[in-house]
Each structure stands twice: as structure tokens, then as C-alpha cells.
Amino acid sequence: MKKRLMLLLAFVLTIGTILSACSGKENATSNKEGKDGQPYEIKWYTIGTPQKDTAKVFEEVNKYLKEEINATVKMTQIDWGDWAQKSQVMINSGEPFDIIFTNGTEYVQNSQKGAFFAIDELLNKEGKELKEAIDPSLLEGIKIDGKIYGVPTNKEAARQTVYTFNKRLVDKYNFDISKVQSLEDLEPMLKVIKENEPSITPMATFKAYLPFDYVFNNEMPFAFAIDGDREHVINQFESDLAMQTYKTMHNYYKAGYLKEDAATSKDSWPMDVENWFVRMGDSQPYADALWSRAAKYEVVSVPAEEPTTFNDSVSGSIQAISATSKNPEKAMEFLNLLNTDPYLRNLVDKGIEGVHYEKNEDGTIKDLPARIERYNLPTYSLGNHFILNLYENDPKDKWEKFKEFNEAAKPAPTLGFHFNSDPVRSELASITNISKEFYPALATGSVDPEEYLPKYNKKLEEAGIDKVLKEIQKQFDEWKSKQK
Amino acid sequence: MPKKLQTQSSIALSQSTNDMKGAGVKILRKKYRDPQHLHPVVNTIISVLLGILAIMCIFPFFYVIIISFTSEESIVRNGFQLFPKDWSIDAYHYLWGMKAQFFRSYGVTIFITIVGTIISVFMITFYAYAISRPQFKYRRFFTFLAFFTMLFSGGLVPTYIVVTQFLGLKNTIWALILPLAMNAFYIIIMRTFFLKSVSESILESARIDGASEWRIFFQIIFPLSLPGIATIALFSTLGYWNDWFTALLYIDEPNLVPLQSLLMKIEANLEFMRQNMDVAIMQSSLFDTIPQESAKMAMVVIATLPIAVSYPFFQKYFISGLTIGGVKE
Known part of the structure; x- marks a missing residue:
């Protein structure tokens, strides 16, 4: 047994020396180049x-x-x-x-x-x-x-989230899209489309947008407000805005404006298939022209927020x-x-x-x-x-x-x-799993937020969201103080 | 030679069963029951069950063929359907458009499968034979060496470093062949096989007759161990044919990409598009060249069909190869 171990050790050592010798040589020769x-x-x-x-x-x-x-x-x-x-x-x-x-x-x-x-x-x-x-x-x-x-x-x-409409349908029913500012404003249009255009899905599957600055991404519960208190990290799912937005979304879902499998669907809604009325996207100057060219029919957008550099x-x-x-x-x-x-x-x-x-x-x-x-x-x-x-x-x-x-x-x-997530790695792992479970269903309106949003927040609390929020705040404050 | 032998023996076998049946019917008309004969009800149940199983196996492939003939428009609007409204051969038309890459990849796959299998069979049997012989002094050490890699592997990054930086195999055909050539598990299988199927006395007699080690290996060991060799040859053939991961790691050149890797690339590109819609729309002209759902299925059909069609013919050899040695002492 001992002999065998010795042999193995010798073997590993030899390989080690050969390898390091090889890499050393390579560095030496290629340094000269150029x-x-x-x-x-x-x-x-x-x-x-x-x-x-x-x-x-x-x-x-x-x-x-x-x-x-x-x-x-x-x-x-x-x-x-x-x-x-x-x-x-x-x-x-x-x-x-x-x-x-x-x-x-x-x-x-x-x-x-x-x-x-x-x-x-x-x-x-x-x-x-x-x-x-x-x-x-x-x-x-x-x-x-x-x-x-x-x-x-x-x-x-910068990034600017927009609502993009199918222009043919906007013109056909004479919608005034310039007044659209929030998710709620879409309601009357969606209704008309639902009643009159059976082959069109009123809303291409999208996840309702909450205008925050996200530390990770929009499904993780760590965000800074863009307007108002910009100094403190919050859980955006506890805000009134989240409840209100998801309620609207849930109503739309119940009314059949979205596909039933919205929460789990992987459908990318390719532009060149004209089976949608409104969708969400990130805009840039002349995006409509670009999209129209890709789609081969006209689309038109209205901004959902001011352009912000994230x-x-x-x-x-x-x-x-x-x-x-x-x-x-x-x-x-x-x-x-x-x-x-x-x-x-x-x-x-x-x-x-x-x-x-x-x-x-x-x-x-x-x-x-x-x-x-x-x-x-x-x-x-x-x-x-x-x-x-x-x-x-x-x-x-x-x-x-x-x-x-x-x-x-x-x-x-x-x-x-x-954010350096090393100190709170295990908390983040469980929060990610919880978010993956709740977020798609809530953001597509597939479930009732009155019931599920509190459930979601409770689970987040159990997973240690407070610790992560604190850590983010700490690092943010340090970073902020260095800026000045 | 073995082929001839096999046909003869199968004829002999079928004759003898016929004789037996005849004899059974004549002499023991009522009492004798053919041991292979099942009660009709049981027979029906089993047949139906096996039939359902067979359909379950074949159905997905059948479905893939249907989807490959469905028009893209219909897939987007209605999803996958067993009886699509619009049929189309656009997908195959599209594949014909990329025939240069397609045939190239086909060639690469066939080449690495054949060359790889040959290399791998020789490397594995050489190693396994050596460690199966008691005369070999360091056999325990080398057995342990092979066995050790089954328990602990270097992991992805060190493997990558060895292949690309020390061996310099990146973007060569050998990067697709060599990393898969040795397999510790097959070595252990073959070692056991050699130990059990080749008795030391045969080798001794060969040595007395003055055969060299090479001659012993190729003229005695090899024919005696054909069943085992056929098995690992089959495994490594499948391994090479289905391999896409080594190509993902080591190949950047489009003309060295094997077929399965080409399929995986297309699938992965579609997935990337789904997750990065903003990029996909801004760069729409780029993604026009990526085939859609039906074309993907058409590729699966074309990539699988040759194997599916030729497998029954090869299977005959594998089975006969496995049974030839099985009966012999």
C-alpha cells in the first residue's frame, strides 16, 4: 500500500514538473513576439x-x-x-x-x-x-x-421601456395611443381587440414592468427607486405600485388578453408574425423604423418611462x-x-x-x-x-x-x-429559487396578487432578504462615500 | 468466415426446432405443450403492451417528421399539431440551401466516427490486455491508474488546458478524436473479459509454438475476444457519432464542426435569441439565417435517418458477434 502511494505521488510530481516546465517555456518564447x-x-x-x-x-x-x-x-x-x-x-x-x-x-x-x-x-x-x-x-x-x-x-x-403597438390595428380602430402612460390606459383598446380580432392575441406575453433600478434584475427583490428616495435599497414587491400593477395584470389575464400559459411560455413572439396587438420592449432612437423593417409591417411605440442610464x-x-x-x-x-x-x-x-x-x-x-x-x-x-x-x-x-x-x-x-454578492451567497441562492417560482406568475397576471404577493414576501423574509438588503445598503453607502 | 459459420448454424438451429415441433405434435398430441407457446389471452395482452411500448418509442420520431413538413407560419400560430393545416417542404428547401456546411459536417462526423472507433478500440484493448496478464509486473499500478480516473476526474478547465495548451489540438480534427479515445470504464470491462475468456494455457501453447507477443494478440486474443471488442466498438461508435461537447470546446472553424454539434449550435442560438430579444430584433438580419422550428426538425430527421435506417443491418453483426464467442468455451 505504502509503495503504491509512493509511486502515485512520484507520478503526480513528475507530471506537475513537466506541466509547469511547459508553461514556463511558452511564456518565455512568446514574450519576445511583437x-x-x-x-x-x-x-x-x-x-x-x-x-x-x-x-x-x-x-x-x-x-x-x-x-x-x-x-x-x-x-x-x-x-x-x-x-x-x-x-x-x-x-x-x-x-x-x-x-x-x-x-x-x-x-x-x-x-x-x-x-x-x-x-x-x-x-x-x-x-x-x-x-x-x-x-x-x-x-x-x-x-x-x-x-x-x-x-x-x-x-x-440609456434604456427606455416602451409599449409597442401594431399600427395596422391602431389605425383600423382609431386608437389614440399618445395618451398611453401606464398599463391601466391599455384597457379600452385591449377590450376592442379581444372582441373584434379573434386571430390576434391582444397582449404578446410580457411581464408587467415596474420602473425601478434593479441591483440584479427585475425578478430579484432588490431595487432602488428612480424617483424619490434614491439612497435606499428596497424590496420592490412590497411597494404599492407592485400590488396595483399586478392587480391590473391579473384582471387582463382573467379577461383573456394574454395567453393562458403566459407564466411558463417560452414563446418569443417573433415580430414577423402579425398575431399580437401590444408588446413591451427596450427602445432606442428610430427603433420603430428598425422594428417595422424586421417585421415587414408598421409598428408604433409610446414610451413607458423616461430614458435612464442603467x-x-x-x-x-x-x-x-x-x-x-x-x-x-x-x-x-x-x-x-x-x-x-x-x-x-x-x-x-x-x-x-x-x-x-x-x-x-x-x-x-x-x-x-x-x-x-x-x-x-x-x-x-x-x-x-x-x-x-x-x-x-x-x-x-x-x-x-x-x-x-x-x-x-x-x-x-x-x-x-x-454589488459583491460573496457575503450573502447562500441567502441569494434561496431567494433566486423563490423568485423563479413566484415572479413569472405574478408579473404575467396568472395569479391573484392579493393572495400571492404577501405569500411571496413572507417566503422572501424567511429566506433572509433583510440580511441581503442590509449588505447591499452597506456596500452602497461605502461606494457612495467614495464617489464624493 | 464467421458470417458463413453463422448462417450455417442458424439453419441447423431452425431445422432442429422444426423437427422437435413435428415430433411433439405426433407423439404427445394433447399433453405436450410447447414451452414457448403462450395462452392466447396472455399472448394478446403482452402483444398489446409491447405494441404500445413500441409506438411510444417510435411516435416522437414520427412527430418530428410531421413537424418538419409543417409550415413555419402554422407552427407559430397553432403550435405543433399532429395534422397541421398547412404542409410545406420549406424546411428541406432551407437545408438544401446550407448544403455545403451540412455535407461538410456529415463528412467530419463519419470520419471521426470511423477513425475514432478504430483508434479507441486498439488503445483500449492494448491497455486492457496488458493489465490482464499476470506476467506484467506493474499491472496493479496501471489498473489502479485507470481506475483512479473513474473516481476522480480533472474537471473541465484542466482538461481544456491540456488539450489546447500542452497538446495544441485546438481547431484540429484530433481534438474531436483523442479526448474520447480512452475510456477507463471500457478498459476495466475489457480487462475482465480477457481474464475470463482467454485462458492462460492457450497463450502458453502459442508461446511454445514460438509466436511473438504481437502475433499472439492479433491471431489468438483478438478473434477469441471479438464479442467484447464488438461491444466496446459499438459503444465508442455511438459515442463519437453523438458527441457535440468536444466540438463546442475545441472547434472554432466551421469546416471542422461535426453534425451533432451543428444541430446543438442551432438549438443554442435559438435559445440565445429567446433570451436576448432586444439583440435579436436590433440585429434581425443576423438571425434570419438561423433556421426556425420546422427546419430544426428537418435537420434532426436528416441527421438521424441514416443511422436509424442502417442500424438494423449492423445490428445483425453486433448480435452475431456477441453470441459467437458466447457458446464456445
Whole structure:
């Protein structure tokens, strides 16, 4: 037995030495790259379905980059559905690469873990122009413990929830949608639709919206009020607003305005099927035009709230530099160029002029079939929108409207505050489970809030919600005091 | 050779049962009952039960075929139906449009299945044979080594590090083959099989006749152990054919994606779309290329059909392979 153990130990030790020797060597050799005049190859992972013409376009990109910053880029796309798992394994394994797309909680967690490179200093040197080009509220919002860990995409920084209507039906029954401000205002219209349009579901399944600033997301009971007391975290399900909203929703549900399986349905209500009257969505300037184009019939929206800059609306798309990058400066130089140089930005996004798109005389562009079939990249994930060429059917003032939208938005109370959930992990786990059970049923009106909302809150209390609220408040106060 | 043998023996077998039946009827007309004969009522009940079970197994696949011929519009409006209002072959038309990727993935899957199974069978039998022989001094240690990995595994991230950074297999076809080639469980099965089915005296006689170790393995051990080898070959064939996870981890290149992984990708993309409607709508042109419900089902049909159709033919070999050695001492 002893002998066997010794053998095993010896074996493990040998493997250990071999492994560490291997990795050591790799670091030593690759450190040299890019510093002796050879162009450094930047490894870039981003989201989206891999495209057939990527190699072709990046040949052009590299030609340009070699001249500008003596670097080349190898871009690899990871498919939408694979993204979450694959990127996480890559990051956890410490694989050497330079730039990676990230967003939302994934960004916050990986930054807190130290997977990304803090770029504050780089932003003052290599990324100077970039820093000027990007909306300051975006950079402010993605700060984690006072440091910036990625380059946010310069686009709409705020979020505005809207009610979107099927325009054909609005016109047919002469509804005045401009007066819609709350959920209650929808009632008379829903009634008419229900009575006269049997093939239309009056409300596409949505979860009634409560206008709060959420610490996690809208199904977790931790929120700050946007108007009024912005300093204290509350459980929004205890507010009168929640009771009132869910009561209305329950009435709608009982009246048959929603599908019966609303609470459990996974139906995404694709826009191009015209079987709905009203739905909820997040808006941006000219969203109606965009949606109408996707739907192939007219839709029209009215805002349900003022545009507000939230944590999740600023962290929707970020390119981060990996902590495993061997040359973060070069990576930053590339990101700087990608976000400030219109030629490079359009090349990466739209492909090669004449092959993937055509330029009209007035500077607007038109996609050629090759762009859709062979080089269809997700614009939102790549970089600065405001230096992109406009399409011929885009409104001329599109980007100006975006800037106005961003400026008009007011910051949410927790903009830039990222809660560290380690101290209350077990409480949060049980609260998540409780919320998963109650929230969908309540928010779709499937159950009576008079009965279930108190039940929900009672269960939350038993799960230790007070402790979590206290912890959030504590961290929030600390963060707030550092701000001044 | 074994094929011929098998047909002969089956003929002999059927003849002998016929004889027996004939004899039974003649001599013991009333008292003798065929032990395989069931009371008609019991027979009906069992037949019905088995029939229901069979339908339960076949029905989902049948349903998938129906959905694949349903028009997308009808699915969105009415959900899945057994008798859809609108039939359409749009889904197959759509698949024909992505035939380049589809056939490529098919090729990858077939290649890794064949090559992978061969490699894996040899690696596993070599290892198992070695640790099954008492002459091998370190057999206990190596048995323990294999056994140890069944209890404790390195986990996802260390495996990933080994495959991508030390072996440098990322984006190569070998990343789809090698990680699945060794399987501790099959090694233990084969070791037991060798221990039980190959007696030491046969090997001794071979050694006396002057056979080398290689010759012993290929000419004596291998034929004697065919049933066991056929079993693990079948398992690893299925393992390779159905594998999508290794491709998810190690493959970025579209032309190395196997079929099952392609299916999983489409499914996962649809799921992503559902959860990120805002992205999906803003980037609608991107998601136009993702097939909808009916096309997904059509893909399942096309990916499964060849296996489903060819399996009955192969099954014959597997069963005969399993029984050949079973009777012999």
C-alpha cells in the first residue's frame, strides 16, 4: 500500500514538473513576439456566427494595421449559443489571448475575478482618442471598484421601456395611443381587440414592468427607486405600485388578453408574425423604423418611462483586454483605432467596399448580397457606432439622435455600483429559487396578487432578504462615500 | 468466415426446432405443450403492451417528421399539431440551401466516427490486455491508474488546458478524436473479459509454438475476444457519432464542426435569441439565417435517418458477434 502511494505521488510530481516546465517555456518564447519589429498578432474573440469571408476581410484589415500600429489581428467568432460556456472555459483556463467580447454580469464577475486587464492607464496613453470619443457615462457605468476593465461600445447608453403597438390595428380602430402612460390606459383598446380580432392575441406575453433600478434584475427583490428616495435599497414587491400593477395584470389575464400559459411560455413572439396587438420592449432612437423593417409591417411605440442610464444598459457590449494578453498596449492601440478610425471601423463591420457593400454618391451605403450571406457581423458588439456609414434608408440624423438620447437620459441611482454578492451567497441562492417560482406568475397576471404577493414576501423574509438588503445598503453607502 | 459459420448454424438451429415441433405434435398430441407457446389471452395482452411500448418509442420520431413538413407560419400560430393545416417542404428547401456546411459536417462526423472507433478500440484493448496478464509486473499500478480516473476526474478547465495548451489540438480534427479515445470504464470491462475468456494455457501453447507477443494478440486474443471488442466498438461508435461537447470546446472553424454539434449550435442560438430579444430584433438580419422550428426538425430527421435506417443491418453483426464467442468455451 505504502509503495503504491509512493509511486502515485512520484507520478503526480513528475507530471506537475513537466506541466509547469511547459508553461514556463511558452511564456518565455512568446514574450519576445511583437517587440523585435515583427508585427504582433492580436488574438480577438468576439460573439456571432463565424462568417465565410472573415479571412478575406481581415487580410485587408491586417494590411492597414501593419502600417498604422505594426500589428495584425486574428478575429475568431464564437457562435451565439456557444458563447457563454466557451468563453467562460477559455477565461478560466488562462488561455493566452488579447481581446474578448463580454457584457452584463459576465463582465462584472470576470473583472472582480481579475480575468481582465484594468485599462485606466492605457486609456490615458494608447487610448487617448478613444476616451474622448466615448460617452463618459458609459465609462463611468462600467467601473468596477473604481477601475475600468473594458471598452464599451459607444451606442445608446440609456434604456427606455416602451409599449409597442401594431399600427395596422391602431389605425383600423382609431386608437389614440399618445395618451398611453401606464398599463391601466391599455384597457379600452385591449377590450376592442379581444372582441373584434379573434386571430390576434391582444397582449404578446410580457411581464408587467415596474420602473425601478434593479441591483440584479427585475425578478430579484432588490431595487432602488428612480424617483424619490434614491439612497435606499428596497424590496420592490412590497411597494404599492407592485400590488396595483399586478392587480391590473391579473384582471387582463382573467379577461383573456394574454395567453393562458403566459407564466411558463417560452414563446418569443417573433415580430414577423402579425398575431399580437401590444408588446413591451427596450427602445432606442428610430427603433420603430428598425422594428417595422424586421417585421415587414408598421409598428408604433409610446414610451413607458423616461430614458435612464442603467448599469445593464451601459454594459450591454464591451470589448475587454484579457489579463493573459502578452501585449496589452498593442491591444489597446487596436481598440483605439477600431473606435476612432472610420475606415477600420466600417471595414470590420461592413466588409470590403465593392464586395460586401456599395457606396452611394451621398456617402450612404447599401448592402450587397455578399454582406448578408458571407460577412454578416453583429454591429452592436464591435465598437463605436457613431463613425459607421449610414444606410441609404437610415435617417440622416440617426447618430445625432443617439447622442441626444444619451444626453437626455438621467443616470440611475446605482450607475457604477456593482454589488459583491460573496457575503450573502447562500441567502441569494434561496431567494433566486423563490423568485423563479413566484415572479413569472405574478408579473404575467396568472395569479391573484392579493393572495400571492404577501405569500411571496413572507417566503422572501424567511429566506433572509433583510440580511441581503442590509449588505447591499452597506456596500452602497461605502461606494457612495467614495464617489464624493 | 464467421458470417458463413453463422448462417450455417442458424439453419441447423431452425431445422432442429422444426423437427422437435413435428415430433411433439405426433407423439404427445394433447399433453405436450410447447414451452414457448403462450395462452392466447396472455399472448394478446403482452402483444398489446409491447405494441404500445413500441409506438411510444417510435411516435416522437414520427412527430418530428410531421413537424418538419409543417409550415413555419402554422407552427407559430397553432403550435405543433399532429395534422397541421398547412404542409410545406420549406424546411428541406432551407437545408438544401446550407448544403455545403451540412455535407461538410456529415463528412467530419463519419470520419471521426470511423477513425475514432478504430483508434479507441486498439488503445483500449492494448491497455486492457496488458493489465490482464499476470506476467506484467506493474499491472496493479496501471489498473489502479485507470481506475483512479473513474473516481476522480480533472474537471473541465484542466482538461481544456491540456488539450489546447500542452497538446495544441485546438481547431484540429484530433481534438474531436483523442479526448474520447480512452475510456477507463471500457478498459476495466475489457480487462475482465480477457481474464475470463482467454485462458492462460492457450497463450502458453502459442508461446511454445514460438509466436511473438504481437502475433499472439492479433491471431489468438483478438478473434477469441471479438464479442467484447464488438461491444466496446459499438459503444465508442455511438459515442463519437453523438458527441457535440468536444466540438463546442475545441472547434472554432466551421469546416471542422461535426453534425451533432451543428444541430446543438442551432438549438443554442435559438435559445440565445429567446433570451436576448432586444439583440435579436436590433440585429434581425443576423438571425434570419438561423433556421426556425420546422427546419430544426428537418435537420434532426436528416441527421438521424441514416443511422436509424442502417442500424438494423449492423445490428445483425453486433448480435452475431456477441453470441459467437458466447457458446464456445
